[in-house]
Amino acid sequence: MERLSFTYPARERLTRRAHVGVVGSGDLEVLLQPSSDQHAHVSVTTSVDGFAAVWKNVLDRFFGRFEGAALIEINDFGATPGVVLLRLEQAAEALRA
Amino acid sequence: MSGVAGSRQRFLGRRSYIELLARERARAVLDAGTFRELLGPFDGLKSPWLPLQGVVAQADDGVVIARGLIDGKAAVVAAVEGRYQGGSIGEVCGSKIAGALELALRDCERGSPVRPVLLLETGGVRLQEANLGLAVIAEIQAAIIALRRHVPVVAVVAGIVGCYGGMSLAAALCSTLIMTRQARLGMNGPEVIEQEAGIAELDAGDRALIWSLMGGEQRYATGLADALLEDDVDEIAAEVRRAFANPPGPARSEQVERFAERLARVDVALPPSPRALRDVWRREGGA
Numbered sequence: 001m002e003r004l005s006f007t008y009p010a011r012e013r014l015t016r017r018a019h020v021g022v023v024g025s026g027d028l029e030v031l032l033q034p035s036s037d038q039h040a041h042v043s044v045t046t047s048v049d050g051f052a053a054v055w056k057n058v059l060d061r062f063f064g065r066f067e068g069a070a071l072i073e074i075n076d077f078g079a080t081p082g083v084v085l086l087r088l089e090q091a092a093e094a095l096r097a
Numbered sequence: 098m099s100g101v102a103g104s105r106q107r108f109l110g111r112r113s114y115i116e117l118l119a120r121e122r123a124r125a126v127l128d129a130g131t132f133r134e135l136l137g138p139f140d141g142l143k144s145p146w147l148p149l150q151g152v153v154a155q156a157d158d159g160v161v162i163a164r165g166l167i168d169g170k171a172a173v174v175a176a177v178e179g180r181y182q183g184g185s186i187g188e189v190c191g192s193k194i195a196g197a198l199e200l201a202l203r204d205c206e207r208g209s210p211v212r213p214v215l216l217l218e219t220g221g222v223r224l225q226e227a228n229l230g231l232a233v234i235a236e237i238q239a240a241i242i243a244l245r246r247h248v249p250v251v252a253v254v255a256g257i258v259g260c261y262g263g264m265s266l267a268a269a270l271c272s273t274l275i276m277t278r279q280a281r282l283g284m285n286g287p288e289v290i291e292q293e294a295g296i297a298e299l300d301a302g303d304r305a306l307i308w309s310l311m312g313g314e315q316r317y318a319t320g321l322a323d324a325l326l327e328d329d330v331d332e333i334a335a336e337v338r339r340a341f342a343n344p345p346g347p348a349r350s351e352q353v354e355r356f357a358e359r360l361a362r363v364d365v366a367l368p369p370s371p372r373a374l375r376d377v378w379r380r381e382g383g384a
Contacts, residue, residue, distance in 0.1 A: 001151045019138045022118055023155040024180030031138055031156055047153045075153050 004044040004052050006059050010035070010069035018094035021087045028076040028084060030091040035071045046076040054081055062088045068095070112330040115256050115279060119161045119178035122216050125330045126174060126253070126337050127165035135162045136193055144187050146226050155181045160190035162197045168338050172212040173201050179218030179258035186264060187223035191233030198240035198250075205247035212341050213244055215252040215271065220286060221262015234263035241270045245348055249273055251340045253333060254322075256280040259311070269321070270350055273340040275333065276313030276322040283311040309371040319378040321349075 017033035035041055040063065044055055058081045066088075076084070117125060124132045136142050138156035147154045159181040163174045175194040177184045186194075194215070201211040222230035241250050249272035254260040259281030260268045268274055268282060276282065285293075287301035300306060309315060317325035323345065326332045349356065362377050363369065369377055 001148065001153055017139060019156070022178060022180045023153055023182075024178075027180070029138070029155060033139065045148075045153050073156065075155055077153055 002046050002049045002052075004046070004055055006042040006044075006056065008040040008042070008059070008063040010038055010040045011067040012069065014068045014070055014095065016095050018091045020090045020094060023075045023077045026078055026080070026083065028074055028079040028087055030087050031073040032068075032070050032091045032095065035069045038069055040066075040068065040070045040072065042072045042074065044074045044076060046074075046078075048076070048078050055084075057081070058084050058088075061085065066092050068092070111327065113328050114330045114333050115277070115328045117330070118180065119159070119176035119216065119218070120163075123161050123163040123174040123176040126214055126216065126334050127163065127167060127172060128169065131165035133164045135164060135197070137161075142189050142193070144189050144223075144226065146187065146229070147182075150225050152182075152225065158187060158190035158193070159184065160193045162193050167212050167214070167341060170212055170341070171204070171209065172214060173197050174214045174216060176216035177219045177264075182223060184217075184219035184258050185223035186219060186221065186230050186234055186237075187226040188229035188233060191230055191237060195233055195236035195240055198237065198244055202240060202244045202247070205244065210248050212248060213250050214337055215250070215268070217252055217254050217260045217264055217268055218256075218258045219260055219262075219264045220258060221264050231263060234267065238263070238267050238270055241267060242350075245270075245272045249340055249344050251275065251337055253337065254280040254282055254313070255328065255333065256313075259283070259286075261286045270348065272345050272348055273324070274316075274322045275324045275326060275336050275340070276316055277326055277328050277333075278308075278313050279328060280313040281308065281311040282313070282316050282322065287311075315371055315375070318375045318380065320380045 014034040019031050021027055021029040023029050042059055143154040143156060144158050159178040161176040165172055175197050198213055201213045204211045222234060244250050251273045252268045252271040253275045254268060255277045256279030261283055265282055265284055287299055287307045290299040291301040313325055316322040324336050326336055359378055
């Protein structure tokens with residue numbers, strides 16, 4: 001198990017929160033809520049060690065389009081990068097729903 | 098032709114309950130728009146024990162507690178997430194279930210009944226939390242017994258995990274137990290039996306055998322489950338409502354002599370086949 005954290009600049013204030021996914025095999029859960037500063041803070045807990053660079057790539061791509069000032073907690077149980085990105089997009093979509 | 102077309106239509110119109118996550122299941126059995134979650138994922142009540150053992154914890158510890166209405170009456174639903182740690186019961190998620198049932202009991206005793214529903218999908222106690230999990234399962238069982246004196250306690254086991262260990266006893270204590278064909282119910286899981294007693298006793302890889310022994314159809318045919326349903330959200334939600342509308346008779350665990358007599362009909366030296374057991378333990382009175 002490994003814990004990682006990342007920070008990204010943000011421009012949009014959030015008022016809602018969203019929770020998607022499950023900590024099941026090949027899946028993850030994402031908890032997204034407003035942060036109190038002008039940044040997005042991501043804390044990842046993953047069952048698979050040694051993939052910090054891959055996490056950074058996936059998050060870089062997500063934050064290329066998402067500008068919300070969010071506190072994001074990710075609890076991962078071996079999801080592939082594609083599944084991680086889909087869950088993040090799903091959480092972002094749930095904010096707009 | 099029209100029969101085939103009709104059944105095809107029914108099949109396509111079905112919404113799977115098994116495919117739903119615990120939160121969606123809880124929402125599905127409550128009246129539309131009444132779901133209100135207590136101690137949800139943002140409250141951060143996680144297992145303190147799993148990370149110490151290198152296991153990633155889920156924010157709600159795998160149990161969803163929701164208040165809402167069932168047929169307009171106050172209800173509380175506890176739904177176990179089978180996809181997280183096999184739906185295993187640890188200290189935190191087990192306490193959420195026990196606490197919800199105990200509060201429902203208090204409300205019932207004060208004259209405002211609450212309809213309790215357990216949506217179970219669990220391998221039983223969470224081995225990483227051992228005695229803490231076992232202790233809280235005992236609390237859940239005690240709460241079910243106290244609560245069913247006031248109001249039916251309704252359990253649903255739909256699959257794909259099934260319901261095992263101490264939680265199978267909890268399911269058996271409920272006033273009404275609803276199953277699907279895909280569900281399994283048993284004290285020991287097939288893998289545990291094979292490991293402890295050998296493959297000659299039970300081949301855990303033989304799915305047809307496992308379901309013939311522990312599957313929903315067999316449990317219903319031998320009177321150990323009260324309803325056998327298709328994997329359909331609407332059917333399951335309707336059966337839960339029926340269970341409250343038509344309160345059942347005495348609980349199974351109150352019918353000690355009846356079940357002792359059933360056991361006496363079985364020769365353990367020459368156990369009957371699952372099919373033959375259905376004749377030995379035929380459903381009585383259709384209930």
